[in-house]
Amino acid sequence: xxxxxxxxxxxxxxxxxxxxxxxxxxxxxxxxxxxxxxxxxxxxxxxxxxxxxxxxxxxxxxxxxxxxxxxxxxxxxxxxxxxxxxxxxxxxxxxxxxxxxxxxxxxxxxxxxxxxxxxxxxxxxxxxxxxxxxxxxxxxxxxxxxxxxxxxxxxxxxxxxxxxxxxxxxxxxxxxx
Amino acid sequence: xxxxxxxxxxxxxxxxxxxxxxxxxxxxxxxxxxxxxxxxxxxxxxxxxxxxxxxxxxxxxxxxxxxxxxxxxxxxxxxxxxxxxxxxxxxxxxxxxxxxxxxxxxxxxxxxxxxxxxxxxxxxxxxxxxxxxxxxxxxxxxxxxxxxxxxxxxxxxxxxxxxxxx
Numbered sequence: 001x002x003x004x005x006x007x008x009x010x011x012x013x014x015x016x017x018x019x020x021x022x023x024x025x026x027x028x029x030x031x032x033x034x035x036x037x038x039x040x041x042x043x044x045x046x047x048x049x050x051x052x053x054x055x056x057x058x059x060x061x062x063x064x065x066x067x068x069x070x071x072x073x074x075x076x077x078x079x080x081x082x083x084x085x086x087x088x089x090x091x092x093x094x095x096x097x098x099x100x101x102x103x104x105x106x107x108x109x110x111x112x113x114x115x116x117x118x119x120x121x122x123x124x125x126x127x128x129x130x131x132x133x134x135x136x137x138x139x140x141x142x143x144x145x146x147x148x149x150x151x152x153x154x155x156x157x158x159x160x161x162x163x164x165x166x167x168x169x170x171x172x173x174x175x176x177x
Numbered sequence: 178x179x180x181x182x183x184x185x186x187x188x189x190x191x192x193x194x195x196x197x198x199x200x201x202x203x204x205x206x207x208x209x210x211x212x213x214x215x216x217x218x219x220x221x222x223x224x225x226x227x228x229x230x231x232x233x234x235x236x237x238x239x240x241x242x243x244x245x246x247x248x249x250x251x252x253x254x255x256x257x258x259x260x261x262x263x264x265x266x267x268x269x270x271x272x273x274x275x276x277x278x279x280x281x282x283x284x285x286x287x288x289x290x291x292x293x294x295x296x297x298x299x300x301x302x303x304x305x306x307x308x309x310x311x312x313x314x315x316x317x318x319x320x321x322x323x324x325x326x327x328x329x330x331x332x333x334x335x336x337x338x339x340x341x342x343x
Contacts, residue, residue, distance in 0.1 A: 143282070144247045151281035158280050161289070162246040164253060 012036065012094060015049050033084065033093035043081070043098050044108035050085055051113045055094050058114035059084035061121060063128040067154035078102045079128065083110065100130065109135040127152035195236070195262060196315035199226035202235035202259070204252060206242035209269035212301035213241045216308075226311055232258045237314070239307075240287040243271035243278065249290045256291040264318070266310050267293045270300040 016024040016036055023042035028035055038046040064080040066072035077099035085094045100107060109132035111118040121132045122141040129150035132138055140147065146165050149156055203213060229235040232255045244252060256265070267287045270276035273296040275285030287293055294317060297310045 147246070156281065159285075160281065161284070162249075164250045164290070 012050060012053050012055070015053055016046055019045060019049050029092070032091075033095050035095040035097055037097045037099070040098055040100055040104070040107055043096075044110060046096055047083060047110045047113055050094060050096060055085040055087050056114075057086040057088065058116050058120075059086050059093065061110070061117055061124060063124045063130055063152075065128065065152065065154045075099070076101045076103075079105065079130065081107060081124070081130065105129055106131045106133060108133050109138075111135055126150070129153065192319050196318040199237045199264075199311065199314070200229045200235045201226035201237040201239050202229055202232045202255070203239045203241055204255060206244075206248065207271070209242040209271065209301045212304070213239070213268060213307070216302075216304035216306075232256075233260065235259055236263050237311075238263065238265045238291065239268055240265060240272040240291070240293070241268045243269075243276065244284040244287050244290060245282055246284055247282075249284050252287065252290050264294045264314055265291050266295045266297060266307075266314065268297045268307060268310070269302060270298055272296075273298055276300060 012034070013024070013027055013036065016038065019042075023039035024036060024046070025039055026037035036046065061081070061083050064082060066078055066080060072078045079100040079102065081098045081100055083096040085096070087094075098107065105128075107130065109117065109121055111121060111132075112134070118136060119141060121130075121135055122138060124130045125132065125135075125138055126140040126142050127150055139145070143151070146162075148162060149160070151158075203210075205213060226237050232238065236259070238256055238259060240252065256263070265287070267273045271278065271283070272287045273293075275283055277300070279285070284290060295310045295314050297306050299306055
């Protein structure tokens, strides 16, 4: 790691650890980005910290399902929400991670900070079922509204068939709406 | 003055009419749909059934291309709108078995939704395979073994006991 990268990482790590709302629980470096793990309750605060530090480019927001992994079962942290950020001119990107338990699969939406997060969060909701508080329009984006289930979860069987609904029988929007 | 009298059965006459006056309703989607347009080229016209714009006027439903979970109820509804007697040809690997897709969005074969009489394998099938499929269907309607190359289309007996999955 070159010197400016070390400084940069230290700066954001410092800001995150100092901020009472963020609750930094881990950090590291992997594959060209620096990752910071924060608690579920401190998600919005850490994202706001990062945005204030100049990490204004939202690259991606996605979810990892650590179904059946030893750590996930031990710590009741099956899902991991990952937010990738970049800054103009900075080489290492920053990833904010947050572990989510399957029974409280809710986290604050970061769409007030980055407008592009709105659709990425809709995708995370559509395919994993993660709910985002404060999202302007949380509904399915890739799948149709009457789809039952969240298919990218590891316990969704790929052979599973959907119910054959008649369009006329659908009187209200499905669970994804 | 001489008369010629031919005797036959009404069933044979009906079968002859049915197999030679097939009107088809193509249910097109994805890549096979465009290949099917090539299959409708004038060179294959004499073997093709006449395409109709409405399922209510057709006897033959040609399911062309991938059947998705979202589209499956629509396909079922189109099939139910057709009047008896009706036949179904599944054109392409996706319509036959789901093709290369094995995921949450694709129904593995049109026969999960409608009863299929002739499967045309291929990705996409060659245009003349559709002509062979129609010819195989005609033989099937007549109750006779198919005259086409059996390796290129697959037929099963007309299924009158099909129950769609709930």
